[in-house]
Amino acid sequence: MDDADTSEIDALFVGNMLAGQLSGQNHLGALVADFAGLRGIEAVTVEAANASGGAAVRQAVLAVKSGLVQTALVVGVEKMTDQTGSPVVSAMASGLDADYEAVHGQTLAGTGALLMRRYMYEFGVDVADFAGFSVNAHANGAENPLAMFQNRLKAERFTMAPPVAEPVSLFDAAPAGDGAAAVIITSSERAADMVPNPVEIAGSAMATDTIGLHDRRDLMVLAAAAKSAQKAMQAAGVTPEDIDLFELHDSFTVMAALSLEASGFAERGEGWKLARDGEIGRNGRIPISTMGGLKARGNPMGATGVYQVVEVAQQLRGQAGACQVPDARIGMAQNIGGSGATAVTHILRR
Amino acid sequence: MDDADTSEIDALFVGNMLAGQLSGQNHLGALVADFAGLRGIEAVTVEAANASGGAAVRQAVLAVKSGLVQTALVVGVEKMTDQTGSPVVSAMASGLDADYEAVHGQTLAGTGALLMRRYMYEFGVDVADFAGFSVNAHANGAENPLAMFQNRLKAERFTMAPPVAEPVSLFDAAPAGDGAAAVIITSSERAADMVPNPVEIAGSAMATDTIGLHDRRDLMVLAAAAKSAQKAMQAAGVTPEDIDLFELHDSFTVMAALSLEASGFAERGEGWKLARDGEIGRNGRIPISTMGGLKARGNPMGATGVYQVVEVAQQLRGQAGACQVPDARIGMAQNIGGSGATAVTHILRR
Numbered sequence: 001m002d003d004a005d006t007s008e009i010d011a012l013f014v015g016n017m018l019a020g021q022l023s024g025q026n027h028l029g030a031l032v033a034d035f036a037g038l039r040g041i042e043a044v045t046v047e048a049a050n051a052s053g054g055a056a057v058r059q060a061v062l063a064v065k066s067g068l069v070q071t072a073l074v075v076g077v078e079k080m081t082d083q084t085g086s087p088v089v090s091a092m093a094s095g096l097d098a099d100y101e102a103v104h105g106q107t108l109a110g111t112g113a114l115l116m117r118r119y120m121y122e123f124g125v126d127v128a129d130f131a132g133f134s135v136n137a138h139a140n141g142a143e144n145p146l147a148m149f150q151n152r153l154k155a156e157r158f159t160m161a162p163p164v165a166e167p168v169s170l171f172d173a174a175p176a177g178d179g180a181a182a183v184i185i186t187s188s189e190r191a192a193d194m195v196p197n198p199v200e201i202a203g204s205a206m207a208t209d210t211i212g213l214h215d216r217r218d219l220m221v222l223a224a225a226a227k228s229a230q231k232a233m234q235a236a237g238v239t240p241e242d243i244d245l246f247e248l249h250d251s252f253t254v255m256a257a258l259s260l261e262a263s264g265f266a267e268r269g270e271g272w273k274l275a276r277d278g279e280i281g282r283n284g285r286i287p288i289s290t291m292g293g294l295k296a297r298g299n300p301m302g303a304t305g306v307y308q309v310v311e312v313a314q315q316l317r318g319q320a321g322a323c324q325v326p327d328a329r330i331g332m333a334q335n336i337g338g339s340g341a342t343a344v345t346h347i348l349r350r
Numbered sequence: 351m352d353d354a355d356t357s358e359i360d361a362l363f364v365g366n367m368l369a370g371q372l373s374g375q376n377h378l379g380a381l382v383a384d385f386a387g388l389r390g391i392e393a394v395t396v397e398a399a400n401a402s403g404g405a406a407v408r409q410a411v412l413a414v415k416s417g418l419v420q421t422a423l424v425v426g427v428e429k430m431t432d433q434t435g436s437p438v439v440s441a442m443a444s445g446l447d448a449d450y451e452a453v454h455g456q457t458l459a460g461t462g463a464l465l466m467r468r469y470m471y472e473f474g475v476d477v478a479d480f481a482g483f484s485v486n487a488h489a490n491g492a493e494n495p496l497a498m499f500q501n502r503l504k505a506e507r508f509t510m511a512p513p514v515a516e517p518v519s520l521f522d523a524a525p526a527g528d529g530a531a532a533v534i535i536t537s538s539e540r541a542a543d544m545v546p547n548p549v550e551i552a553g554s555a556m557a558t559d560t561i562g563l564h565d566r567r568d569l570m571v572l573a574a575a576a577k578s579a580q581k582a583m584q585a586a587g588v589t590p591e592d593i594d595l596f597e598l599h600d601s602f603t604v605m606a607a608l609s610l611e612a613s614g615f616a617e618r619g620e621g622w623k624l625a626r627d628g629e630i631g632r633n634g635r636i637p638i639s640t641m642g643g644l645k646a647r648g649n650p651m652g653a654t655g656v657y658q659v660v661e662v663a664q665q666l667r668g669q670a671g672a673c674q675v676p677d678a679r680i681g682m683a684q685n686i687g688g689s690g691a692t693a694v695t696h697i698l699r700r
Contacts, residue, residue: 017370017376018370018376020367020368020370020371020397020441020444021370021371023448024440024443024444024448024452024453025444025447025448025449025452026367026368026397026399026444026445027397027398027399027444027445027446027561027687027688027691027692028397029397029398029405029558029692030398030399030558030559030560030561030574030687030688030691030692031447031561031691033558034558034559034560034561034565039558039559039560040557040558040559040573040574040577041557041558042408042555042556042557042558043398043556043558043692044396044397044398044405044408044409044556044692045396045397045398046394046395046396046397047370047376047377047378047379047394047395047396047397048377048379048380048393048394048395049376049377049380055379055394058392058394059394059409059412061416061418062409062412062413062416062418062419063412063416065416065417065418066411066412066413066415066416067415068411068412068415068554069412090374091370093374094370094374094375094376094377095376095377096377097375097381098373098374098375099375102374102375103374204418205392206392206393206394207390207391207392208379208380208383208384208389208390208391208392208393209380209384209389209390210380210384210389211377211380211381211384215384223390224380224390227390337377337380338377338380341377341380341381342377342379342380342393342394
């Protein structure tokens with residue numbers, strides 16, 4: 001709100017997944033509106049599991065586009081440290097199918113493990129082949145003063161990490177934690193009066209898939225990610241070749257590989273090669289996790305999708321500091337919920 | 351979906367408050383989309399405590415108005431019987447201020463009690479003066495085969511009810527329970543092709559107030575309800591005199607009185623007189639709770655606001671059976687969250 005010269009915010013969309021379960025506090029719309037000095041405005045919480053933040057951005061886009069809302073504030077927020085241990089793991093698993101997955105003890109990391117095991121089996125790769133994703137994320141996080149982990153990771157250490165849910169290890173899995181991010185969305189006409197360097201939302205799309213892994217036609221295709229990426233690119237009139245950076249949902253290394261494939265940056269079963277070949281780095285073919293990604297910046301569930309959009313905007317505005325991708329003009333953010341049941345893709349352009 | 355001839359639903363908005371807390375199931379957007387045969391569409395959960403249903407309708411209105419969504423399905427759903435007793439009471443209290451109210455043991459019924467006590471003190475009325483609200487709701491619920499309570503209530507029994515949180519008694523408080531309702535929202539052009547008798551959403555508005563009662567400037571003014579009602583009426587170009595029925599948020603009898611006052615149907619401190627004088631009945635000046643209201647139809651939290659809109663639509667389409675308000679042309683629905691921190695008002699016209 002300090003960054004954008006605006007006194008006219010008339011709607012608030014809060015992206016949050018777990019405040020009810022972990023803090024006993026629902027109704028964040030009214031609460032955040034009041035605490036942010038916006039008492040009285042239209043305000044609501046948007047939830048789509050880990051994709052809540054991206055979904056909140058999407059609602060703000062719809063609201064502004066409707067003309068019934070002039071300027072919207074999007075806040076992604078998650079406070080996960082009010083509780084520790086199994087309540088947090090259980091709460092995170094509420095983004096999966098409660099009746100078919102969570103009730104049997106399945107967790108978010110457990111679904112990551114199923115996907116990673118299948119990926120290794122189908123495409124003949126090893127655990128070590130995923131190392132590049134985490135090495136890149138940590139290298140970028142080390143340059144981001146707001147990242148949760150600011151340490152670099154050596155590739156040879158990757159396979160030595162303690163397991164979380166085999167084959168997912170501590171170095172595959174993004175860390176949950178507290179966090180909040182915010183972005184202001186308004187019409188193109190108003191934006192020019194509010195900031196000297198507005199960023200255009202050129203494409204916005206959201207899609208779903210089965211909530212349970214067992215109902216997927218093909219476990220190795222993130223159908224919601226593919227659909228939302230295609231729709232967003234179509235709306236923006238761009239192809240993967242036009243995208244200068246991609247803030248994807250690297251909750252697990254295998255999700256990074258699957259997101260790259262679903263979004264058209266790699267063929268089926270070949271997303272991991274982009275990491276192996278250094279193509280995901282700041283000067284590579286498609287830079288990802290440029291501020292650390294979920295893996296190193298941190299993954300505060302419902303806040304993550306808003307972080308992604310903020311980070312893409314910072315890149316396009318040349319405000320990414322040591323993490324800056326040279327001459328970034330078009331960036332993409334993709335937020336994924338559950339084990340892929342929801343995906344929200346935004347394409348931003350300067 | 352059977353009622354409207356449509357194969358083109360492209361977005362789903364789920365109004366829900368408590369599935370994460372009571373059923374360990376978040377991510378209802380993807381889940382309901384898949385289970386309703388709409389796998390793949392854009393889908394999200396909208397939460398604003400007890401106003402979640404109305405807020406979901408509001409998001410659908412914004413989405414369709416944006417032109418980025420053609421036809422939206424709104425589903426309000428709450429399943430409260432997965433648990434019983436204090437977990438349910440605690441979960442419902444998550445719509446209040448967790449740090450200042452719920453942590454001290456305050457409950458939803460407790461805030462109703464504070465408001466009712468203050469109302470009695472400021473305006474010099476007795477518990478018995480609220481009887482008319484419940485008598486009317488039960489009389490209407492008795493004619494609604496879908497109502498939770500289909501028994502009539504005699505005014506003389508009202509003050510004999512066991513207390514819930516004094517002065518709120520069992521006959522002041524709406525019953526929580528399981529429930530679901532759905533409505534389809536599309537553009538005016540498409541609506542005519544989908545049903546023979548579409549209902550127009552002539553006004554839609556949402557507003558907030560402080561989440562905690564202690565921060566209100568005036569406890570006897572539901573500021574969010576007033577603001578959203580004014581905006582919705584302005585958009586529809588109507589005044590309270592034009593409204594033929596009003597599905598208000600009678601979670602407690604005092605909330606019915608305060609809603610009538612905030613929405614311009616009565617002066618400050620005089621809403622209860624409409625009940626006393628029989629003006630809220632089917633043939634009165636402003637019929638309310640025409641299908642039983644929260645008190646007799648039931649109050650399934652996040653579903654309630656969608657029930658309200660469905661019931662208004664049924665009234666305007668002449669499909670309300672024995673509950674039919676004669677020649678209803680314009681109806682209003684108002685859904686309130688927490689102790690009044692969120693309010694969503696819709697005005698419908700045939």
